[in-house]
Amino acid sequence: MRKTNNVIKIKDFKVDKGLPFDQEYNFAYLDENTKKMIRRAIIKALCIPGYQVPFASREMPMPYGWGTGGVQVTASCLTKRDTLKIIDQGADDTTNAVSIRNFFKKTSNIKTTEITEKATLIQTRHRIPETPLKKKQIFVYQVPIPEPLAFLEPKVSETIKMHSLSEYGAMHVKLYEDISKNGHIETAYAYPVKTNDRYIMDPSPIPKFDNPKMNNSPAIQLFGAGREQRIYAIPPYTKVKSLDFEDYPFDPFKAEHACDICGSKNTYLDEIIVDDAGNKSFICSDTDFCNKRKNK
Amino acid sequence: MIIPILKVTNLSKSYDNIVGCKNISMSLYPGEVLGIVGESGSGKTTLINCLSGNLEPDRGKIIFNINNKETDFLNISESEKRKFIRTDLAFVHQNPRDGLRLNVSAGGNIGEKLMSVGYRHYGNIRSLATKWMNKVEIDKSRIDDLPITFSGGMLQRLQIAKNLITSPNVIFMDEPTGGLDVSVQARVLDLIRSLVNELNLTVIIVSHDLAVIRLLADKMIVMKNGTVIESGLSDQVLEDPQQEYTQLLVSSVLNV
Incomplete structure (x- = not known):
């Protein structure tokens, strides 16, 4: 081990309360211009439900795939009055949730909670809480691959065209393959949905059990993909329908x-x-x- | 009077300074099979790529007239063009791997076009796919197998089924028997011929194989250096070629 003068002493950490508020950072880590740029992308995304808005994703102090997109969206939406809840696979006490919660405690000194009803902003990885979301809550998803067509069509220029012209036939090929192989639709997470009868959208890797919760939800739902530099959204009270076949209807298993x-x-x-x-x-x-x- | 289903006027396409095809004019009538022959680099593929919407020509006009509805192919919006290509045209590639999704089962490949025009009933898609597997003589037990497990001839027949399932109005074939061995070629040709007769298809077929043209095409055009040098009924052109190049082409066919 290399010897340095500024070794952090482990006992200084209080894991249950998180790190102390660090005044050196701008509120919620990101600078105000970046937040403005991200808020613009969010507003555009809310105006076109399900449409993936490109944004200039920043380097965050965590690796890609650990929620850099969600963190940037959360940082841009946070106000000093917010109460933040972070969940990872439904749990408040797993690594990803604990470290992101500590990150925001350290950089913005806001209240955090584990209680869904008390939170005004919830960032999630892979789950929607069982307690129904309500009005004035913002719900932020961490998204690894925002493009639902990526597995069928590797060219981004082509998927953009497919979205703009609503050429979604190929999407059902994936479901067809599932049924022909397994007798039912095997896709269990990241189950594609159609938002507001227009855009096909990847709901992030939530279990398909959670898909119906997105439909007509009173909360604002925002999706951030940091590595892929995309933000998309579902405004409150929007129709979200899971794709299926007439004779093989969607089943939230x-x-x-x-x-x-x-x-x-x-x-x-x-x-x-x-x-x-x-x-x-x-x-x-x-x-x-x-x-x-x-x-x- | 019969209106041509496809009318091409003065079509030109060049790649920088290299001529792809130059001032091509022709017309095609419903139910007709048109063969395009010529040596490598004579512009055959450029021409059908322009006609099928894969390439944007530099000049000229392409008018489709399908069910008395005229479509100015080069002057419609991209969404209309893609919809037209999806519903009214079909393209059979020389290499079936270009026209199929190799990681999707045979049934999924055949069904894709149906799903893209709005079919949402699994049972119906499946039974239509089975019907077409029968039509192109692929055992229906292979419906859930991946195309990579198929032989070359089966792949080509699968590609044909995939293209014909939505009953397109004009079908383009680029050397459909190009990469196949002779006995498999004969079988695929036989299949195409019977489908053409049975379904009264309108086909444009590109080949450098005069036997293919003689077997399938009603009319043919001969291309050289990007221009059409001879055209007419295929029997007439093949029996009595007027141009020197066509005479060379016809005389260089081996008789075994």
């Missing part, structure tokens, strides 16, 4: 179990291997919802 902690039968569950004998336990992936039910 979940595991056929109840939560082993709170007993909930209609929430999305994580399957956990609990010992070397392969025994399993199913628990709610939304930790906030599960805790609340358990404590009732």
